[in-house]
Amino acid sequence: MARPLGESHKRFLQTMMVNGIIDGAKARALHRHCCETHGAHYAHDKLDEFIDVINAQLQPMFMQIRKGMSEEDGLQYHALVNMAETDVTRMSTDYADNELELFRKTMDLIVDSDNGTASSTDILNCADSLQTKKLKKRETEHVLNRLVLDKWLNEKNGDYSLSTRCIMEMEQYIRMLYQDQVKVCHICHNVALQCQMCENPTCGIKIHTPCVARYFKGRTDPRCPACEDFWPHEIPDVYRSPSSQSDTQSAAKENTAPTPRSTAQTRRTRRS
Ligand SMILES: [Zn+2]
Ligand SMILES: [Zn+2]
Structure with missing residues (x-):
């Protein structure tokens, strides 16, 4: 009991x-x-x-408070997750059919991309060819704003990515829908969208940007953990939360100290 x-x-x-x-x-x-x-x-x-x-x-x-990592800063988050409905239909009380179709198309673009983001221009182009009902430019921008406010999407300089909450709630759905396209991070084994990829064509493993930072920290000759080829990407610094000392301590303790893609990004606004 x-x-x-x-x-x-x-x-x-x-x-x-x-x-x-x-x-x-x-x-x-x-x-x-x-x-x-x-x-x-x-x-x-x-x-x-x-x-x-x-x-x-x-x-x-069928609810659960679950822990997950942000793909952007590598910090741990806690989300209240609905286990019964893990696909976009769970958003249908808040969004019209064509708005949900736009969200699905945005997910397609994000999963298809190399860096886990979709530009507003590409999303606006999709809005023009929705099967349910076209959305005008201003309507599309309004829907995107709502998706950001409702914490389904993140936005940075006009590029959209799936939020930590979205990935935590819809991970199963994303894996099922995009079986062949979506890869999991070689380090943490969660769905990897914002990540770096091994350039060896026979390998091609993906590692989240914050996981890259942690894994290669202090290594002068970074090599792919799967195929041992040279890892040719910029290794970001491990992200330190500016907001909380205890956060840093805990991150260090759990060995999940986190990062943005580059040092320049640490100065930008963090989002969940
Ligand atoms: Zn990872
Ligand atoms: Zn490799």
């Missing part, structure tokens, strides 16, 4: 329901806040156990 939820667990869950996804530092702060507010026992290293109690209660509803 699952343990009943205390007030501290309920508060944590409510915040997850409102936010959908929060980063590791926020999750740890929220854990502390919920325990202290409700006078519950607090142990800073027991967040996973705390979440397990909530997940046991969520299981009959």
